[in-house]
Amino acid sequence: DIQMTQTPSSMPASLGERVTISCRASQGISNYLNWYQQKPDGTIKPLIYYTSNLQSGVPSRFSGSGSGTDYSLTISSLEPEDFAMYYCQQYDSSPLTFGSGTKLEIK
Amino acid sequence: EVQLVESGGGLVQPGRSMKLSCAASGFTFNNYDMAWVCQAPKKGLEWVATISYDGSSTYYRDSVKGRFTISRDNAKSTLYLQMDSLRSEDTATYYCARHLRIITDYFDYWGQGVMVTVSS
Numbered sequence: 545d546i547q548m549t550q551t552p553s554s555m556p557a558s559l560g561e562r563v564t565i566s567c568r569a570s571q572g573i574s575n576y577l578n579w580y581q582q583k584p585d586g587t588i589k590p591l592i593y594y595t596s597n598l599q600s601g602v603p604s605r606f607s608g609s610g611s612g613t614d615y616s617l618t619i620s621s622l623e624p625e626d627f628a629m630y631y632c633q634q635y636d637s638s639p640l641t642f643g644s645g646t647k648l649e650i651k
Numbered sequence: 652e653v654q655l656v657e658s659g660g661g662l663v664q665p666g667r668s669m670k671l672s673c674a675a676s677g678f679t680f681n682n683y684d685m686a687w688v689c690q691a692p693k694k695g696l697e698w699v700a701t702i703s704y705d706g707s708s709t710y711y712r713d714s715v716k717g718r719f720t721i722s723r724d725n726a727k728s729t730l731y732l733q734m735d736s737l738r739s740e741d742t743a744t745y746y747c748a749r750h751l752r753i754i755t756d757y758f759d760y761w762g763q764g765v766m767v768t769v770s771s
Contacts, residue, residue: 576755578757582696587763588696588746590757590758593757631695635755635756635757638710641697642697643695
């Protein structure tokens with residue numbers, strides 16, 4: 545199975561700050577990488593697919609990039625509703641695997 | 652509006668069975684592959700199983716093969732997960748998700764989840 549490692553595991557940040565979350569795959573995944581947000585009540589929402597494509601309805605302050613084994617999710621200016629857990633997910637090979645998650649916390 | 656509503660969770664003893672359901676609405680259910688994804692307490696997400704739009708193909712993670720069965724009733728717009736020979740490590744919140752597998756491999760809508768606790 546492809547292992548997905550996210551860093552950091554938690555990140556204190558302030559409103560308006562620019563933040564970047566990293567996701568590293570145990571082998572190259574050819575940009576087959578998605579990002580999801582999970583709120584404290586458990587609600588899961590897709591954000592980005594195929595590395596950098598924004599899901600419909602997701603604000604433009606979210607962006608994704610990367611290649612090979614290294615990928616990132618950037619939020620350009622944090623809003624209150626952005627404090628949540630974030631997960632990456634690879635689909636280069638089965639089984640689909642998710643990262644361990646990054647908790648974005650209010651500083 | 653797309654809605655996925657899971658039901659059927661609860662407390663079950665090790666070795667016993669449980670069946671989860673997911674009622675879908677707001678889209679043409681029989682046009683889409685569907686999946687179950689779980690999340691153990693304080694842990695990350697883990698794909699469990701996927702079923703094709705017509706039920707003809709199913710896919711499972713190794714740890715549940717032979718114990719879990721994913722199925723669907725397109726007439727009722729409902730997805731199921733039959734879980735047999737349950738183990739303590741199956742304790743998790745189980746999410747039903749719509750699974751896009753054309754061009755990408757992406758869960759674009761998720762339910763609220765249902766908790767399954769396997770304990771004596």
